[in-house]
Amino acid sequence: MSGHLTPGAGTVAGATPGAIHRANLQGRARRWLQFASPAAFYGPAGTLATLLLPLSLVLALVGLYIGFLVAPTDAQQGDAYRIIFVHVPAAWLSMVIYAAMAFWSAVGLVANTRLSAMMAGALAPTGALFTFLALWTGALWGKPTWGAWWVWDARLTSELLLLFLYLGFIALQAAIDDPRRADRAGAVLALVGTVNLPIIYFSVKWWNTLHQGASVSISSAPTIATPMLLGMLVMALAMWSYAAAAALLRLRCIILERERQAAWVARLAQGEHA
Amino acid sequence: MIGMLAWIVKRDLLLAGRRSADALGSLGFFVIACSLFPLGVGPEPAALRSMAPGVLWVAALLAATLSLPRLFSADHADGTLEQMLLSTEPLVLIVAGKAVAHWLVSGLPLALLSPLLALQFGLDSRSMAVLLASLLLGTPILSLVGAVAAALSLGARSSGVLVALLALPLYTPVLVFGAGAVDALGAGGGAVAHLLLLGAGLGFALALAPWAAAAALRIALE
Numbered sequence: 200m201s202g203h204l205t206p207g208a209g210t211v212a213g214a215t216p217g218a219i220h221r222a223n224l225q226g227r228a229r230r231w232l233q234f235a236s237p238a239a240f241y242g243p244a245g246t247l248a249t250l251l252l253p254l255s256l257v258l259a260l261v262g263l264y265i266g267f268l269v270a271p272t273d274a275q276q277g278d279a280y281r282i283i284f285v286h287v288p289a290a291w292l293s294m295v296i297y298a299a300m301a302f303w304s305a306v307g308l309v310a311n312t313r314l315s316a317m318m319a320g321a322l323a324p325t326g327a328l329f330t331f332l333a334l335w336t337g338a339l340w341g342k343p344t345w346g347a348w349w350v351w352d353a354r355l356t357s358e359l360l361l362l363f364l365y366l367g368f369i370a371l372q373a374a375i376d377d378p379r380r381a382d383r384a385g386a387v388l389a390l391v392g393t394v395n396l397p398i399i400y401f402s403v404k405w406w407n408t409l410h411q412g413a414s415v416s417i418s419s420a421p422t423i424a425t426p427m428l429l430g431m432l433v434m435a436l437a438m439w440s441y442a443a444a445a446a447l448l449r450l451r452c453i454i455l456e457r458e459r460q461a462a463w464v465a466r467l468a469q470g471e472h473a
Numbered sequence: 474m475i476g477m478l479a480w481i482v483k484r485d486l487l488l489a490g491r492r493s494a495d496a497l498g499s500l501g502f503f504v505i506a507c508s509l510f511p512l513g514v515g516p517e518p519a520a521l522r523s524m525a526p527g528v529l530w531v532a533a534l535l536a537a538t539l540s541l542p543r544l545f546s547a548d549h550a551d552g553t554l555e556q557m558l559l560s561t562e563p564l565v566l567i568v569a570g571k572a573v574a575h576w577l578v579s580g581l582p583l584a585l586l587s588p589l590l591a592l593q594f595g596l597d598s599r600s601m602a603v604l605l606a607s608l609l610l611g612t613p614i615l616s617l618v619g620a621v622a623a624a625l626s627l628g629a630r631s632s633g634v635l636v637a638l639l640a641l642p643l644y645t646p647v648l649v650f651g652a653g654a655v656d657a658l659g660a661g662g663g664a665v666a667h668l669l670l671l672g673a674g675l676g677f678a679l680a681l682a683p684w685a686a687a688a689a690l691r692i693a694l695e
Contacts, residue, residue, distance in 0.1 A: 363642040370638050374629035383692040384625050388639065391621055391685050395643050398674075402646035406653060 235312045237454040238463050244447040244454075251444035258437035265430035279343040282336050283427070288435035290333035290354075292442055293361060296326035300368070301393040304386035316382030317457065319389060320372055321450040325442050327365035333358055353407040357400045364392045378457055477562045481570030482577070488547070489578045495543055496578045503536040503583050507590045518595045525594035526604060526655035533583055533608060533651075534644050537615040538637040540579045544571060544623040545690070546632075558694055568690065569683040572613075572620045580612030596655075603664045604655050610671040611651040617675075617682035618643050624689035647674060 234240045266284035273280040300322045307315035337355060338348045349355065368388055375381035458464050489496050510528045511521055548554040557567050587608050591601045622640035626632040654667035 360642050360645055363638075367639045367642060370635055371625060371629065374626065374631060374635050376630070380692060380695070384629075384689060387621075387685060387689050387692065388625055391643065394681065395646070398646045399642070402649040406649040 235310075235314050237314050237317065237458055238461065240314055241451060241454050244451050248444040248447040248451070251440040251447070255437045255439075255441035255444060258433055258440065262430055262434035262437050265426055265433060270426040270430050276344050279340065282340045284430050284434045286333060286336040286340055287431050288438045289329045289336060290358065291435055292438050293326060293330040293333050293358065295439070296322050296329060296442060296446075297361065297365070297389075297393070297396070300326060301389045304389040307382060308386045308390070313379070313382070313457070314454075316379075316386055317450055317453045318446070319386060320382065321446045321453055322442075323365055323368050323372070323385075324449065325445045327362060327369065329438070329442065330358060330362040330365055334362065351407065353400075353404040356407070357396075357403045360399050360403070361396070364396070368392070474562070474566060478566055478570045478573075481567055482574045485571055485574030486577060489574065495540070496582070499536045499540040499579055500582055500586065502539055503532050504586070504590065506532040506535060508593075511594075522595045523659070525591060525596050526600075526652040527648075528594070529587055529590060529604065530608075530611075530648050530652040533580075533587075533612060534615065534641065534648055535637075536583060537579060537612065537619055537644075538622075538640050540575070541619045541623045541636045541640060542626075542633050544575050544620055545627050549627055549694075554690070555694055558691065564687040564690065565683045568620060568624070568686045569617075569679075572616045572683065572686070575620070576613045576616040580608075580616055584608035584612055600655050600658055603658050603668070606668055607651040607654040607664075607671060610668060610675055611647045614647050614671070614675050614678045615640075615644060617678040617686075618647075620686040621682055621689055624686045624693060627690070627693040647671070650674065 234243065262284060266281055270281070270284075272278055300319045303315045303319040303322070306312065307319060334355070337358070341350060342348050368385055371388055372381045372385045375384055455464060507528055510524065514520065514524070545554060548557070558564060560567070584605060587604055588601045591604055596604065619636075619640050622636050622643070625639060626635040629635055650667045650670045654664040654671070657667055658664040
């Protein structure tokens with residue numbers, strides 16, 4: 200990546216301000232790029248995770264407080280709607296994590312960095328978890344409001360297909376023994392899935408309108424009260440930081456597993472045992 | 474380049490002809506799977522008629538996934554695939570040729586057989602024609618997208634199950650528009666929109682899927 204750069208250009212006497220600025224940028228980029236090495240990111244990942252986990256706990260407590268005690272009871276659905284504070288953030292996260300997974304997959308394929316692919320692999324189980332959570336809470340919400348655990352609504356169906364895409368990604372990575380091959384094959388699958396996801400979503404949406412009309416519609420939700428929105432946002436942030444922490448902790452495990460032959464892991468293990 | 478494409482198609486067709494039991498097997502699976510549905514849900518003609526497009530399309534999807542592992546595995550086993558990767562011709566073209574051959578062997582006969590099965594389900598002739606058209610447009614997409622899944626799972630453990638797990642979620646738009654075309658005709662709307670969308674999907678898959686499959690093959694054999 201930095202093959203064409205001129206190292207130390209900023210120290211040359213008489214360098215133009217542009218060159219100094221460029222050199223500064225290069226220095227900063229290099230400082231960041233060092234974290235592309237699994238060994239260099241192992242420590243910071245742990246620090247980040249230990250910061251994010253308590254943060255997510257605090258945010259979740261605040262969000263649940265707003266959701267259960269501050270937000271008003273819904274005029275139509277009573278208190279049953281309160282699952283929205285788990286359901287909607289989980290559904291958001293399920294899609295955000297897929298996007299993040301595809302992003303790191305693309306970075307891994309283009310820049311051939313091992314850590315990016317490990318990150319994509321670390322994100323997948325958390326993404327699948329949130330997708331499942333969104334479906335599960337959706338079922339719990341559907342029973343009292345629609346009278347059915349499951350409706351073939353466009354959103355539910357495309358969320359289910361998203362879960363299948365996650366499971367396919369995890370299964371593919373698990374079925375290939377060589378870790379580098381598994382990384383790259385998973386990356387291609389994640390990107391193919393990203394191209395396909397909008398098509399799946401719109402096809403399912405159209406299929407749904409063709410088949411069952413507007414008997415159930417959650418797309419035309421009425422404007423919701425501010426505490427509801429606030430609770431949802433806080434819960435989304437809580438889940439976001441939990442997802443990041445969980446993915447980083449899983450990443451640390453993956454790094455240790457992949458780098459078990461490396462000297463720094465041996466030193467780490469000795470340091471912990473001593 | 475066109476010569477290369479034609480050569481690959483010809484070669485794969487020849488190989489499929491020498492092992493005709495494989496192709497006939499997935500065709501037989503298609504027929505059997507469709508015939509099981511009336512046994513499972515009962516012989517009411519009205520119910521069967523409304524189910525027919527979906528049943529035939531789902532069976533077509535399953536039959537396509539069943540035949541996908543064959544797409545690269547034999548060439549992988551005897552080393553031909555490695556020679557193809559080393560060839561000066563673009564790998565994308567080779568993959569496209571193999572997908573075309575796969576469609577000619579599995580998708581096309583299945584589509585041509587569909588009116589016969591539609592007859593058993595009591596579809597009228599117009600629905601039958603739309604079903605045939607939707608299968609003719611849709612099954613090539615199954616072969617093209619399936620090539621990506623087949624290439625990804627090449628050499629993986631239990632690749633037969635894996636290929637279905639990877640391909641089927643990606644197939645859902647084809648199922649929706651394929652079966653939807655016949656349904657739309659029955660509901661009074663025209664089937665043209667669905668068929669046009671299937672055609673668009675075919676163009677899309679034709680442009681992108683060979684690239685993804687070629688990338689996956691390179692990964693599988695590196």
